[in-house]
Amino acid sequence: MRTGTIISGIGHVGLILWLLFGGYLTAHNDAPPIQVSDVSLITNKQFAQLTAAAAPPPARPQTKVKSPEAAKETKPAKAPKPDTPAVSPKPAPKPKQEPKPDKLPQITSAEPRVQPPKFLKAPTPEKPPAAATLSPDVHTSAPPKASQRVAPTPAPAPAPDAAVAPVPTPEAAPEKTATQAKPQKPKQAQAPKEASTQIVPEASKQAKALTGQSTAPKVSPRPELRPETPAAPAQPPKEKVAKAEKPAKPEKAKPQKAKPDTSSAVDAALAAAMSATNGAGVTEGGQGKSTHLGPPVSAADTEGLLSTLKSTWIIDPGSPSADVTVTVDFQLSPDGKVIPSTIKLVSAEGGNQTAQQIAYRKARTAILHGSDLGFNLPPAKYQEWRDIQMVFDPKGMRLQ
Amino acid sequence: MMFKRPLALILALALAGLALPGAPAAQAAPLKLRLTQGVIEPLPYALPAFIADGAAATQVAQQITGVIADDLTGTGLFRQIPSSAFISKVTNFDAPVRYADWKAINAQALITGAVSVQGGKVVVKFRLFDVFNGAPLGEGLQFAGPVDTWRRMAHKVADAVYSRITGESGYFDSRVVYVAESGPKTNRVRRLAIMDYDGANTSYLTDGRSIVLAPRFSPDGQRVIFVSYQSGFPHVYMMDLATLQERRLDNQPGTMTFAPRFSPDGRSAVYSLERDGNTDLYSINLSSGQTQRLTQAPSIETAPDYSPDGSRIVFESDRSGQQQIYVMSAGGGGATRISFGPGKYATPVWSPRGDLIAFTKQDQGRFYIGVMKPDGSDERLLTASFLDEGPTWAPNGRVIMFTREAPGSDSMPQIYSVDVSGRNLKPVPTQGGASDPSWGPLRK
Numbered sequence: 001m002r003t004g005t006i007i008s009g010i011g012h013v014g015l016i017l018w019l020l021f022g023g024y025l026t027a028h029n030d031a032p033p034i035q036v037s038d039v040s041l042i043t044n045k046q047f048a049q050l051t052a053a054a055a056p057p058p059a060r061p062q063t064k065v066k067s068p069e070a071a072k073e074t075k076p077a078k079a080p081k082p083d084t085p086a087v088s089p090k091p092a093p094k095p096k097q098e099p100k101p102d103k104l105p106q107i108t109s110a111e112p113r114v115q116p117p118k119f120l121k122a123p124t125p126e127k128p129p130a131a132a133t134l135s136p137d138v139h140t141s142a143p144p145k146a147s148q149r150v151a152p153t154p155a156p157a158p159a160p161d162a163a164v165a166p167v168p169t170p171e172a173a174p175e176k177t178a179t180q181a182k183p184q185k186p187k188q189a190q191a192p193k194e195a196s197t198q199i200v201p202e203a204s205k206q207a208k209a210l211t212g213q214s215t216a217p218k219v220s221p222r223p224e225l226r227p228e229t230p231a232a233p234a235q236p237p238k239e240k241v242a243k244a245e246k247p248a249k250p251e252k253a254k255p256q257k258a259k260p261d262t263s264s265a266v267d268a269a270l271a272a273a274m275s276a277t278n279g280a281g282v283t284e285g286g287q288g289k290s291t292h293l294g295p296p297v298s299a300a301d302t303e304g305l306l307s308t309l310k311s312t313w314i315i316d317p318g319s320p321s322a323d324v325t326v327t328v329d330f331q332l333s334p335d336g337k338v339i340p341s342t343i344k345l346v347s348a349e350g351g352n353q354t355a356q357q358i359a360y361r362k363a364r365t366a367i368l369h370g371s372d373l374g375f376n377l378p379p380a381k382y383q384e385w386r387d388i389q390m391v392f393d394p395k396g397m398r399l400q
Numbered sequence: 401m402m403f404k405r406p407l408a409l410i411l412a413l414a415l416a417g418l419a420l421p422g423a424p425a426a427q428a429a430p431l432k433l434r435l436t437q438g439v440i441e442p443l444p445y446a447l448p449a450f451i452a453d454g455a456a457a458t459q460v461a462q463q464i465t466g467v468i469a470d471d472l473t474g475t476g477l478f479r480q481i482p483s484s485a486f487i488s489k490v491t492n493f494d495a496p497v498r499y500a501d502w503k504a505i506n507a508q509a510l511i512t513g514a515v516s517v518q519g520g521k522v523v524v525k526f527r528l529f530d531v532f533n534g535a536p537l538g539e540g541l542q543f544a545g546p547v548d549t550w551r552r553m554a555h556k557v558a559d560a561v562y563s564r565i566t567g568e569s570g571y572f573d574s575r576v577v578y579v580a581e582s583g584p585k586t587n588r589v590r591r592l593a594i595m596d597y598d599g600a601n602t603s604y605l606t607d608g609r610s611i612v613l614a615p616r617f618s619p620d621g622q623r624v625i626f627v628s629y630q631s632g633f634p635h636v637y638m639m640d641l642a643t644l645q646e647r648r649l650d651n652q653p654g655t656m657t658f659a660p661r662f663s664p665d666g667r668s669a670v671y672s673l674e675r676d677g678n679t680d681l682y683s684i685n686l687s688s689g690q691t692q693r694l695t696q697a698p699s700i701e702t703a704p705d706y707s708p709d710g711s712r713i714v715f716e717s718d719r720s721g722q723q724q725i726y727v728m729s730a731g732g733g734g735a736t737r738i739s740f741g742p743g744k745y746a747t748p749v750w751s752p753r754g755d756l757i758a759f760t761k762q763d764q765g766r767f768y769i770g771v772m773k774p775d776g777s778d779e780r781l782l783t784a785s786f787l788d789e790g791p792t793w794a795p796n797g798r799v800i801m802f803t804r805e806a807p808g809s810d811s812m813p814q815i816y817s818v819d820v821s822g823r824n825l826k827p828v829p830t831q832g833g834a835s836d837p838s839w840g841p842l843r844k
Contacts, residue, residue: 297431306435313438314508316477318798318821319566329430340534358567361530365508366438368532372503387430396436399780399821 297384304376305385312373313366313392317399324351324359325393330367334382338371346389363392442479443565445472446507446531448490449483450524453516460522460547461515464554468511470598471558471572475799476824478565481507493525502531509537511561517547524553528561538564551600552843559842571597571794575840576801577615577624578815580604581833585809588833592626594641597794597839599829605644617840618662624838625649625660625669636660636671638686649684650691657682659702663730664710670694672702681715681732694732703747706730707754707774714738714748714757714774725759727774738776747790750774753797756820760789760802769802771820782822787813792839801828803835 315322326349331342343364348356367390377385447469452461472478488501493514502510513526525542529535541560543553552573559570580593580602592605592612605624606612613634615626624639628646636657639646650657650673660671663683670683681694681701695701699719706713707730714727720737723744728735739745743763750757754774761768761781767788770781787805794800798820804827805813812833818825828834 302431302433306433309435310437311439313435314443315438315440316566316821317440318819318823319568321567354567361533365530365532369506369508372532385431389430389432391432391434392438393434393436394438397438397440400778 295381295384297378297381301378301381301385304374305370305388308370308373308375309366309390312369314362315394315397317394317397319358320351320355321358321362322394322398324356325349325391325395326356326359326363327389327391328360328363328367329387329389331387332371332375332377332382332385334379334386336371336375336377336379338367340368343367359392359394363390366392442473442477443508444479444481444506445509445511446481446486446502446505447472447511448486450513450515450526451491451493453514456517457515457522460517460550464515464524464550464557465513467551467554468513468558468561471555471570472561474598474826475562476819477562478509481505493527497529499529499531499534502529507531509561509565511557513557520547521545522547522550522553524550524557526557526560528564551596555596568798569796569842571796571799571839571842573843574795575617575621575843576792576815576828576837577605577617577840578830578837579612579615579835580831581813581835582608592624592639593830593834594624595830597828602831605639605641614659614836616661616838619664619666619841621840621843623662623666625662627658627660634658636669638669649686649689651689659704661705663706664708670704670706670713672700672704681713683730692732694728695735705749707750708752709754712774714750716746716748725757725776738772738774739779740776741779749791749793751793751797751820752795756797758791758793758800760791769800769818771800780822782818782820783816783825788816790836792837794839795841801837801839803837805835 327346329342329344329346331339333339345360348360350356351359447465450461450465452458469480473480485505486501487504488498490512493512497510497512508531510529510531511526512529513524516523521544523542523544525540527540528537530537538560541557543556545553555570555573558572562568562570562572574597575594576597577592577594580591581588582591583589589608590611590613591608592615593602594605595602606628611629613627615624617624622641624641626637626639627634628637630637631648634656636649637646638649649660649669650671652673652675654675656674657671658674660669662669667687668683668685670681672679673682678698679700679702680696681704682691683694684691694704694713695715695717697717697719699717701715701717701719704713704715711730712727713730714725715735716723717726717735718724719726723746724737725739725745725748726735726737738757739759741761741763743761745759745761747760748757749759751771756771757774758769758771761770766784767786768781769783769788769791770779772779782800783802783804785804786807787803789803791800791802794817799817800820801815801817803813804816805811813835815828815830815834815837816825817828828837
């Protein structure tokens with residue numbers, strides 16, 4: 001009995017140990033490589049944000065704040081009742097019910113207050129981020145992309161050239177700072193290709209499906225659709241973006257002082273290069289900067305958005321607000337509509353506070369109006385254009 | 401199996417923990433875009449007829465709505481959407497706004513209002529809505545006054561709307577004093593006249609027996625300073641607009657005075673005084689009558705005007721050989737020439753904003769109204785014609801009025817206005833000929 005029990009016990013213990021360590025070792029080898037990427041991709045808050053963004057937007061909160069009318073606005077059909085927000089449905093004299101906003105029983109100077117509340121941030125303190133955005137963005141986007149695709153072309157580190165960038169002529173700068181300016185040019189050269197992909201699909205859902213197609217070819221019908229092509233052009237820009245990012249890294253390693261100069265040089269070079277090619281609007285700091293793994297956004301992709309906003313952004317050159325450049329953040333839902341509550345002023349430069357308020361309101365209106373008209377963004381690249389930071393810069397339209 | 405799952409869990413957790421530091425890097429950076437061009441076009445607005453509160457108010461309500469529309473559309477910055485395009489009808493001032501309906505017709509602003517008349521008193525109330533933001537733009541406002549002042553109330557509503565949308569103060573409830581001209585050129589009758597900024601409510605301040613020139617409003621809008629030939633020679637007079645009483649300011653025999661202008665505080669005035677063939681600038685304290693000589697040059701110094709802060713004076717002088725514009729301190733001395741373009745520069749007027757100086761320019765037989773910065777830079781010509789001269793600024797510094805005259809012996813001068821951007825050039829309706837306008841402040 002005892003020996004039997006002992007043998008059985010040893011056997012069981014051995015089995016258990018084998019299961020434990022053997023399984024541990026084997027499982028250890030297999031699991032990580034696959035799971036790592038999956039986990040980091042899937043579990044992030046981005047998905048939560050995604051789903052949140054996809055959910056119906058919470059509809060303007062501001063509307064409700066001011067008056068009861070806004071709340072009622074949603075009720076379309078009911079004609080008679082909604083008139084008086086007050087408590088009782090009296091048949092009494094309607095005219096007497098003066099709404100609370102009414103003021104001044106006599107003629108008084110009508111100097112109005114210009115809604116101060118919306119303004120949250122002062123213009124100057126916000127500058128740094130705007131200027132700094134380029135360099136940090138380059139950094140953030142650099143690591144992931146470099147690791148994935150740029151491995152083959154790592155060597156050239158022309159960081160010092162960036163300093164040469166400030167050469168006067170716009171064209172010269174990009175050439176010298178090859179690593180930085182180049183990425184922009186080729187991107188635009190590729191724009192036509194992207195444009196073709198944009199025009200092709202009428203059905204956005206199919207396009208969406210096709211993006212998944214590259215990794216998981218589940219879609220069977222309609223093999224003719226061409227969105228495959230973007231995959232090809234998509235890579236080169238990333239290489240270039242990565243190239244542009246490289247100089248930033250080496251600089252880091254070297255002297256940190258050089259950074260700001262080059263970043264501003266990059267900024268200037270990019271701005272010059274882009275504005276030279278596209279009068280209405282440009283993509284700042286490289287396109288498809290986000291760290292999403294989808295195909296990057298090209299100039300052609302954003303052309304629709306920019307041209308729509310160009311048509312809805314009303315500028316009054318004689319107004320002090322024309323001296324103000326505002327930077328506005330906003331988020332789009334997958335159907336390309338603006339989520340009004342996400343429109344936020346990031347910074348404002350120039351003019352006084354009132355002018356900045358007006359400039360922001362005009363930009364906000366342009367976005368909301370443009371959203372109604374449609375931005376025509378490629379659904380397949382939603383991850384790339386979901387969050388947008390738009391600089392409304394009326395410099396070129398000021399009175400000269 | 402029982403053991404393996406927890407282990408896998410632990411592993412997964414560990415891996416997740418390892419992955420955490422990298423998580424922020426995976427967060428999306430916004431797509432950065434820059435828009436450098438927009439459109440320069442009037443902002444479309446909807447102005448449903450103000451609701452009349454009772455039959456007595458029907459006509460006034462219509463008139464008030466019309467004046468508001470004229471004011472706003474007349475700026476060139478707003479475009480009224482015809483009521484035939486409206487989807488929503490506003491029949492109740494307190495009714496909720498269906499923003500979608502107004503959005504659908506591309507109205508960016510919606511103005512609703514109501515008018516009531518009780519006991520000879522008219523009450524106007526209005527609300528302004530930002531259609532695309534789906535919210536009221538400021539609070540509702542109400543004005544009340546005698547029925548015959550309904551135009552002023554309409555102007556006040558328009559001023560409030562303008563101000564809320566543009567962030568600048570309005571200029572609709574303001575008046576212009578000018579020289580009304582009638583009769584043939586050889587025997588022209590010139591009278592001081594005053595009117596609303598839009599040409600309405602004209603009244604005459606002098607009877608035309610003596611020639612009057614260069615009327616200028618005081619900063620408070622209560623007085624007018626001008627040049628009259630009552631004595632046979634030009635001299636500066638000041639008139640109280642409430643009583644129409646006038647008095648001569650200078651009292652130096654053997655001199656001529658002209659081109660007067662109030663200081664920003666209204667306590668003093670600056671003008672040109674000609675003595676023995678030489679013209680210089682002087683200032684006078686309007687209470688004490690004490691004068692101060694500001695320039696001392698053998699040339700002609702004239703057309704002075706203060707900067708809005710009262711610290712400097714801009715004027716024209718031919719000390720360089722031809723008329724040019726100079727700036728000096730209000731106390732005199734240290735004049736600096738600021739105009740250097742071809743041709744002659746005259747009648748400089750400082751913008752109420754302080755950022756620009758408007759002037760008359762004559763070059764190669766044509767006249768221009770232009771603006772430049774106080775340092776002389778960024779000169780822009782806004783108009784050009786056979787004869788444009790004598791600019792005056794709207795109280796908000798946004799619009800310029802001036803005199804335009806066509807060639808011909810029977811032509812009459814007319815007052816025109818132009819936006820500081822050079823757009824929206826148009827005549828101001830006046831009764832007969834009109835020249836030398838001076839735009840007064842916003843009324844209180």
